[in-house]
Amino acid sequence: MGLEQLIEQCKKNNRAGQEQLYRLFGSKLYSICLKYARSKVEAEDCLQDAFVTIFEKINQFDNKGSFEGWAKRVTINTVLQKYRKDGFFNLVVDDIEDEHEVYIEDDEIPLEYLLAIIQELPDRYRLTFNLYAIDGYSHKEIAQMLEIAEGSSKSNLARARSILKKRIEDDYLKKKVNSL
Amino acid sequence: MSSKKNIDRLFQERFKHFEIDPDPSVWESIEARLDGKKKKRRVLPIWWKLGGVAAILAILVTIGLVNYKSAESIAIPTEVVNTENSPQKGVQPEENTVKEDPESNQPLLNPENVEGQDAVVSSDKEKRMPKKIISGREIASKNNPSAEKQVQVTETERVSVKNNAITGNAQNTEVNKAIVSNNTSAEKEKLQDPLAIKTDAFNKAATEDERVATVEDDGKKSLLEVVAQQEEEKEKLLEEAGKKRWSISPTLAPVYYNTLGNGSPIHSQFAENSKSGEVNMSYGVHVDYAVSKKLSIRSGINRVNYGYSTNNVEFTSSIAAQSLPTIKYAPSARSIEVADNIASASAVQASETTLENTVFEGAMNQRFGYVEVPLEVKYRMLDKKLGVNLIGGVSSLLLTNNNITLESSGLVTEMGEANNLNSFNISTNIGLGVDYQMTDKLRLNVEPMFKYQLNTFSNDAGGFRPYSLGVYTGFSFRF
Numbered sequence: 001m002g003l004e005q006l007i008e009q010c011k012k013n014n015r016a017g018q019e020q021l022y023r024l025f026g027s028k029l030y031s032i033c034l035k036y037a038r039s040k041v042e043a044e045d046c047l048q049d050a051f052v053t054i055f056e057k058i059n060q061f062d063n064k065g066s067f068e069g070w071a072k073r074v075t076i077n078t079v080l081q082k083y084r085k086d087g088f089f090n091l092v093v094d095d096i097e098d099e100h101e102v103y104i105e106d107d108e109i110p111l112e113y114l115l116a117i118i119q120e121l122p123d124r125y126r127l128t129f130n131l132y133a134i135d136g137y138s139h140k141e142i143a144q145m146l147e148i149a150e151g152s153s154k155s156n157l158a159r160a161r162s163i164l165k166k167r168i169e170d171d172y173l174k175k176k177v178n179s180l
Numbered sequence: 181m182s183s184k185k186n187i188d189r190l191f192q193e194r195f196k197h198f199e200i201d202p203d204p205s206v207w208e209s210i211e212a213r214l215d216g217k218k219k220k221r222r223v224l225p226i227w228w229k230l231g232g233v234a235a236i237l238a239i240l241v242t243i244g245l246v247n248y249k250s251a252e253s254i255a256i257p258t259e260v261v262n263t264e265n266s267p268q269k270g271v272q273p274e275e276n277t278v279k280e281d282p283e284s285n286q287p288l289l290n291p292e293n294v295e296g297q298d299a300v301v302s303s304d305k306e307k308r309m310p311k312k313i314i315s316g317r318e319i320a321s322k323n324n325p326s327a328e329k330q331v332q333v334t335e336t337e338r339v340s341v342k343n344n345a346i347t348g349n350a351q352n353t354e355v356n357k358a359i360v361s362n363n364t365s366a367e368k369e370k371l372q373d374p375l376a377i378k379t380d381a382f383n384k385a386a387t388e389d390e391r392v393a394t395v396e397d398d399g400k401k402s403l404l405e406v407v408a409q410q411e412e413e414k415e416k417l418l419e420e421a422g423k424k425r426w427s428i429s430p431t432l433a434p435v436y437y438n439t440l441g442n443g444s445p446i447h448s449q450f451a452e453n454s455k456s457g458e459v460n461m462s463y464g465v466h467v468d469y470a471v472s473k474k475l476s477i478r479s480g481i482n483r484v485n486y487g488y489s490t491n492n493v494e495f496t497s498s499i500a501a502q503s504l505p506t507i508k509y510a511p512s513a514r515s516i517e518v519a520d521n522i523a524s525a526s527a528v529q530a531s532e533t534t535l536e537n538t539v540f541e542g543a544m545n546q547r548f549g550y551v552e553v554p555l556e557v558k559y560r561m562l563d564k565k566l567g568v569n570l571i572g573g574v575s576s577l578l579l580t581n582n583n584i585t586l587e588s589s590g591l592v593t594e595m596g597e598a599n600n601l602n603s604f605n606i607s608t609n610i611g612l613g614v615d616y617q618m619t620d621k622l623r624l625n626v627e628p629m630f631k632y633q634l635n636t637f638s639n640d641a642g643g644f645r646p647y648s649l650g651v652y653t654g655f656s657f658r659f
Contacts, residue, residue: 013214015211015214018214019207019211022207022210026201026202026206026207027199027200027201027202028199030199030200030201030202030206031195031198031199031200034200035195044202044203044205044206047202047206048206048209048210048213050590051210052210052213052214052217053590055214056217057589057590060542060589070589073589074589074590077588077589077590077591078590080591081590081591081592101186101187101188102186102187102188103184103185103186103187104184104185104187104190105184105185109190109194111194111195111198114190114191114194114195115198118191129191132188133187133188133191133192134188134191134192134195140497140538141538143497144497144538144593145591147512147593161187161188164187164191165187
């Protein structure tokens with residue numbers, strides 16, 4: 001059945017429709033959760049929260065625009081909400097580093113590895129990096145979503161990039177050196 | 181040759197098509213949570229329907245009962261007077277040793293006089309009987325309140341059965357016997373023997389007309405006194421019968437809050453926005469005092485949270501954010517601009533702020549927490565094991581906390597507090613309660629109530645008229 005009918009079913013709290021919607025979008029949204037969460041376990045919790053919220057708020061979705069986009073947004077907000085409660089974002093702004101671009105050797109680094117090092121980042125760096133670099137939000141938007149200053153968002157991003165670069169270079173440079 | 185890439189691009193590209201299936205257990209957990217929520221939601225509408233139906237029933241039943249009652253109530257007092265005669269006499273001989281008799285009916289304390297009085301009574305018309313009754317009761321009540329209570333209680337039951345026309349001895353003795361058989365065994369013994377004697381006395385006295393005349397004179401004088409006193413006695417008995425007047429009830433209630441009119445207390449621009457009410461739990465304790473068998477007054481203390489949402493609002497962050505005068509903004513919310521429609525809000529000029537402002541669409545939630553002290557009157561319309569009550573009164577509300585938040589796609593942002601809320605306001609309450617008497621001391625109550633709030637806001641609320649609908653449930657302990 002078409003997506004629109006499926007959404008209508010969910011609006012009426014029809015369990016079969018809800019399950020079908022979950023099957024359709026579950027993987028995509030789970031992947032988002034994995035990026036934003038600290039671990040697989042937390043990602044699963046986030047996914048649950050996200051879907052429960054989606055089903056609760058589905059009546060607010062008025063079929064204007066993409067459902068996937070809306071669902072992604074809800075998922076991201078759910079994750080942010082969860083970490084915001086921990087108060088990780090209310091730290092003092094680091095000195096604002098220059099927002100220069102960071103380059104790295106693209107050596108066919110496996111996805112699982114990239115995911116792992118992202119999850120290992122401290123919350124504020126991880127979330128900022130995800131929002132900016134992968135999901136394309138602006139610093140202004142990030143500042144609002146994380147309830148931080150725009151400057152903090154920029155410095156979080158810079159810090160995240162340098163940590164990631166160092167990790168990759170350390171792990172892969174080492175490999176290269178050892179294989180020589 | 182390896183190519184250097186912008187680290188952002190690297191991650192972006194790799195995660196673009198990243199999809200992984202979650203564990204099957206995740207869907208099960210989601211299902212379980214949805215089920216939990218479903219049950220909660222289903223329960224509430226039933227309560228509302230019940231409340232509505234109960235309210236309608238209440239009105240109909242009250243009309244019916246009031247009509248039925250006014251027909252019956254007149255008959256009762258007079259009947260009580262007449263049938264009290266013999267049982268009192270039964271008790272009397274027992275108390276012959278009692279000297280405490282404020283009334284000047286001294287003769288009654290003497291066994292001989294007792295008999296004489298009996299004679300009088302037995303051949304007297306109904307009118308004379310009251311005098312005898314009073315004295316007997318007086319003595320009895322001083323020494324044996326519970327016995328009298330028993331008698332009184334059973335008498336009132338008899339009243340509705342027997343009619344006014346108890347004139348002759350035969351009928352009196354009948355009544356005596358009937359009443360005696362209703363008493364508890366303890367009292368029964370006391371009453372039965374004397375009564376047996378009395379009935380003999382009756383029969384004897386029936387023939388002695390001479391004595392009648394002499395005693396009659398005394399009787400006439402104190403007749404009025406006697407009647408007055410009788411009323412007093414009745415009151416006393418009632419009081420004693422209803423000794424357990426106090427009761428205490430811890431209560432719990434789901435409460436739904438919304439507004440009768442449209443309008444918005446936050447700003448007039450939100451007046452036309454749809455509002456959704458929230459359901460919260462209220463908990464507290466009530467204390468009841470029974471003024472009469474049917475009427476009681478009660479007070480108590482409750483903790484209650486109310487909340488509602490203003491839907492379809494837009495908000496964004498802006499340097500020149502125009503603040504709403506009714507809100508005291510939290511420090512983190514200073515740059516938030518909320519409006520019914522951002523584009524037309526005067527503060528957000530395209531030239532003043534950068535174009536990159538994301539406008540969020542969502543709802544504005546306002547919540548208030550109160551400590552409520554109700555003062556209500558409860559009228560018991562149906563008084564059986566399962567009772568029905570009509571409740572009405574007022575509550576004073578003391579504001580303890582309030583906040584306003586913005587919500588969009590699941591993300592909640594704190595805005596601040598409302599500064600136009602009165603810290604003290606009143607609500608008028610009305611409701612219909614149903615209760616079930618589980619044991620002598622314990623009662624289960626379910627009371628749907630409608631409470632209309634007055635002067636919640638310190639300034640014009642723009643047509644916002646809040647009310648709450650709650651179903652107050654709990655147990656009452658009588659003591």
